[in-house]
Amino acid sequence: MKLLAEKEQEIQRRFELVEALYDSCQAGNLQQVKDRLNQVPEALDGGDYDMTSYYPAHFGRSPLYLSVQEGHHKIVQYLLDQGANPVPHEFAARYHSDDFTDWMGAISQRGHHHVLSLLKRGIEDTYGPPLDDRNFHHHIRMRDVMTVKNMVEEDSQLLFQVDTVGNTGLHWAVESDNLKMVRLLVDAGAKLDVRRGDGRTPLAVAIFGFHRYWRRDEKSEIIQYLISRGASQSLIIASARGDLKLAREILQQDSTAADRLDPMRRRPLSCAAEIGNEKIVALLLEHGADPNSRELMCQGGYALHAATANNHFRVARLLLEYGANPQHWVDSSGDPIIIAHYNQNAQMVQLLYSFGATTEIQFYASEYRIDVVAEILKLKPTACNDVLPYQWKKPWNQPELALDIMSLAVRYGASFENEGDYKLINTTLAYPQVATFLYQHGGCPSKVLVRAASGFHLANLDTLTFLVEDRGADVNFINQDQLTSLAKAAAAGKADHVSYLLSKGAEVSQSEVPYWKQPLYLAQKNQHWEIVSMLQ
Structure with a gap:
């Protein structure tokens, strides 16, 4: 201890x-x-x-x-x-x-x-020279093969120009799932193993997709073509593709590769776990892969979460046997036990509990398990400030029980002065009467108003009215990002919210806020011309 x-x-x-x-x-x-x-x-x-x-x-x-x-x-x-x-x-x-x-x-x-x-x-x-006025990548995204062909024949250096995040034309051709364009660019001399800002090569884009690290958007024909033309296959690529033979060959040459962080900030183990390839997972673990080694936005490792999220029970058990920590969070997706509950996978839940997993008190609150919340608070009173859930389980038809749970937390000493706007707005949307209780015990309705003004999670005019007229939210409150509720509403194009906030005294301009965070600037930037007229 x-x-x-x-x-x-x-x-x-x-x-x-x-x-x-x-x-x-x-x-x-x-x-x-x-x-x-x-x-x-x-x-x-x-x-x-x-x-x-x-x-x-x-x-x-x-x-x-x-x-x-x-x-x-x-x-x-x-x-x-x-x-x-x-x-x-x-x-x-x-x-x-x-x-x-x-x-x-x-x-x-x-x-x-x-x-x-x-x-x-x-x-x-x-990463390479910037795009010039010819906007080479635009023609690739538009799938205009003839124009791209003519441009490359005239100036092959276009192949190496990058956008503001390091994408080359080949990255965009792969993302467009356009094999003909990919062939054209590779034949013209495009670099196969060039990395963009997040470390992805064109081959990695073909396997993992263009966007966030967990999204798989595999393009099999393009993958085979790039490999046939000599694209490098690291251990992370072999693991993600389930290529056991290649994985063995790489590890025979360099056993330390098993736990090496790729420039994408992913590790081979999580890639193999994600597709449920038990043989590669076992091979990597035998060569020293640590299931708890940090990855991008997964500082406690992504392997167990990936296996759990995809219901790969045998892989999850193997990872746990090798010491995977079942408590690590992954970005905004919770820990393995939360995702197992979400998937309603009772077998996986039981497995995780058997290896020492515990569920956060806020999860039991979200499930209206006041009995469990009470037992936890009795054993650990300091957990009272962790009771408020990120979201209450739908349908939202248990306001009295939700209020009883939060009242219990307050009796143990919970207060909400430092509570973020995310939990508060979700409770405001689900159970206004519970939110009233939270605001009476320190919660800041002004902070929540800024988030609600954009229409977050379907917040509407009734939400704004409740916060301003019932809970006294300040329409001119400036949050930590130097944004006001009027600025958020203007940026999101919520004309009815803008009209309401103006009627309640919201200021169009505040001297302490940079001009690029002012309502008028944001409305103009996002081309919400009706709102521009209202603000002018």
């Missing part, structure tokens, strides 16, 4: 150091950034810590992203000099779209021209 307590204290210490680093990046204090990054060097491209005790949704941010937002060019230069990825993973892993260049456009519009030049130089040095 003493060792566990000491570990949790160390986790909390590093948690606070990373938070402090983020604060320094936003404030523009270069010396503090240097000092704090020296203490937590693993946070260079985003917070990274043991997730046993904490859920780190906001740790997906990176120091570079925060510094760029505020225009702190000296910090941006320092972070790039330290080896920071010039493509922050907030964008590289999540936000691929045709208008993605808005990342650079927004920086320019904010007047951060020095920052923009630093980023462009960093991207060019790391």
Whole structure:
């Protein structure tokens, strides 16, 4: 118990150091950034810590992203000099779209021209020359083979131009599932193993998909073609494809590859576990793969969660036998026991419990299990502040029981002054009477109003009315991201919300808020012209 307590204290210490680093990046204090990054060097491209005790949704941010937002060019230069990825993973892993260049456009519009030049130089040095006015990638996405052919014949250097997240034309051709275009580009000399900002090669895009790390969007014909043309197959590729023969060959040459973090920040073990390939999972474990080794947004490892989520029982058991921790969270997807409950896989739930898994108290609250909540609080009264669930189980027809559960938590000392807006808004939507109780015990309705104004989780005008008129939410409250409820409504195109907030005294402009976070700017940026007229 003493060792566990000491570990949790160390986790909390590093948690606070990373938070402090983020604060320094936003404030523009270069010396503090240097000092704090020296203490937590693993946070260079985003917070990274043991997730046993904490859920780190906001740790997906990176120091570079925060510094760029505020225009702190000296910090941006320092972070790039330290080896920071010039493509922050907030964008590289999540936000691929045709208008993605808005990342650079927004920086320019904010007047951060020095920052923009630093980023462009960093991207060019790391990934390749930027797209020019010919917009080569657009024609690839439009599947215009003849135009692309003519452009490449005229200038083969177009093959190596990259967009703002490091995609080459070949990445886009693969994403478009256009084998004819892929053949054209490869024949013309496109690099097969070039990596974009999140570390994916064209072959990796063909296997894993274009977007977030867990999404599989396999394109078998393109995979076979790229391999036939010589695309490199690392152990992570062999594991994801279920190629046992290749996996053995790679491990015979280099056994340390079994637990090596790929540039995509994934590991072979989780890729094999995800497809339920027990033989490759066993092979990797025998060669030293650690099921708890960190991965992108899965600091306690993704293998067990992947096996559980896909109902691969035998693989999950094997991982647990090799010491997989059943308590690690994965991004916003919970831990293995939560996903097993969600899948209604009783056999998997039993397996996880038999290896020491426990379910968070908030899960029992969400399931209206007041009996279990009461037993946990009796044994651990300090868990009272963890009772409020992320979401209440539907149908939302048990308001009295939900209120009893939260009343029990308060009797043990729970308060909600520091509660985030996510849990509060979900309770507000499910059970307004329970939300009223939470606001009476410290919850901040103004903070929730900002999130609700965008229509989050179907929040509507009734939600806003409840928060403002019943709970006294401040329509001019500015949240930690320097956004107001009016700004969120304007950005989301919620004209009825904008009209209501204006009628309640919402200010169109606040001097302490940067202009690019003002309601009018956001409405114009998103082309919500009706709202622009209302605000003008």
